[in-house]
Amino acid sequence: MTAISTQATAGPPAAATSTLDLAGVSRWYGNVVAVNDVTMRLGPGVTGLLGPNGAGKTTLLHMMAGFLSPSRGTVALDGEPTWRNPAVYRRLGLVSEREAVHTFLSAYEFVLASAKLHRLPDPEAATRRAIELVEMEDAQTRRIGTYSKGMRQRTRVAAALVHDPQVLLLDEPFNGMDPRQRLHMMALLHRLGDAGRTILFSSHILEEVEQVSGTVQVMVAGRLAASGDYRTIRRLMTNRPHVFGVRSTDDRALAVALMAEASVSGVELDRTGLTVKAGDYGAFTRALPRIALRHGIRVRQLLPEDESLESVFSYLVEA
Structure with missing residues (x-):
């Protein structure tokens, strides 16, 4: 399958920006190929990573975040490899599909712990700012175990944003959110992208991707099938x-x-x-x-x- 690409080079925004580059990236588990020879560049703005379940989206995101090493090829953030390079986490935030929250903590405590792990100079102020971004102020002192799934998702997004990363990777971020929460999260991603952040979110829900971003990376059976503005892809x-x-x-x-x-x-x-x-x-x-x-x-x-x-x-x- 030959990928269709419509990517254009755009001038960088005034804010500090970061770029993720994947070159010939593959990942296999024994005889199973999860990601096959993917090359892409992600710059400022919001991009949707689209594909059916099992297409390789999560594996690709984990390699971008440095959680998995490529079996072949390279993944680099601003020219530095993401694998075995903890320094990239100063510029990168991740919300994985699998929930990993301590339910006995409050949202404030959970986000504050993330701020302290990043050794921020004022972790309390950063925590308050991140919680405000996801509109969790009213419930921030309640235990996470009492939250709905959508509220837990927003708490995890706040923890990923607490250090103001230049790159944000989100795996199925809208899972469990009600319509109002989804609209707010979509607006937040737009604002972050407009401010020069590099945002990549995965989804198998077409409506989510269409509403948040016209720019897509489409994965099919582990391969990159298309890249760029989906309307232009159609015309090609x-x-x-x-x-x-x-x-x-x-x-x-x-x-x-x-x-x-x-x-x-x-x-x-x-x-x-x-x-x-x-x-x-x-x-x-x-x-x-x-x-x-x-x-x-x-x-x-x-x-x-x-x-x-x-x-x-x-x-x-x-x-």
């Missing part, structure tokens, strides 16, 4: 016809005219308008206004109907 899939919904002042006449257009592979007409299949996205979108003008037809609506992340993901998994 030239073997898949692009589907458009078209509404106009004369749908029947427009359908007849479009059938003669070389970029159009099919047209369907029903009560709601036209469904057009085009082999070439750019050629069709350039030709449509020209054809409509020639026939005196006004186009009222043109909507790509298969540029959702769900469509892109389903195409990649089927490939």
Whole structure:
């Protein structure tokens, strides 16, 4: 499988930034290959790591965080290897999928312990700031054992943020969160990304990724299947016809005219308008206004109907 990439180089924000680089990374367990020859670069902003369960997302995150050594290839944070390099944790925060919290502690005590482990100059102030970020002030003195799963997740995010890391890795961070908690966490990730932090979060829920980030790394069966903006990825899939919904002042006449257009592979007409299949996205979108003008037809609506992340993901998994 050849990965589709649409990554572009962007200028660094004013804030201090960090970059994660993976070069030819593989990880296997005996005869089982969990991650196979993955190369990617992660810079400032929010990126979604997408894939079905068992695709290798967690293994990849653990190698990025220095918890696992690659069987082959290199993982580096700002040019330094993450494996057996505790210094990277000054710049890196991790929220793993597996819960590892002491339920007899309060959220404040748990986050404070993380601040002290990082030897922060003012651990109490850092703890208060991190708890405020995840909106846990009202429950911070209660034992974690009394929390809902969503509250425990937010506490773990606070512990990962307490030292203000430049890189934040989150494995299924929205698990157990109610709708309000999810919206708040999504807004927090956006703010951190906009401030120049490098954020990577994994999910197998398409809606989560689509709402938080347009930039994705798609894992399928241990390989990197696509990389970049998912809308651009869709347009690069030239073997898949692009589907458009078209509404106009004369749908029947427009359908007849479009059938003669070389970029159009099919047209369907029903009560709601036209469904057009085009082999070439750019050629069709350039030709449509020209054809409509020639026939005196006004186009009222043109909507790509298969540029959702769900469509892109389903195409990649089927490939």
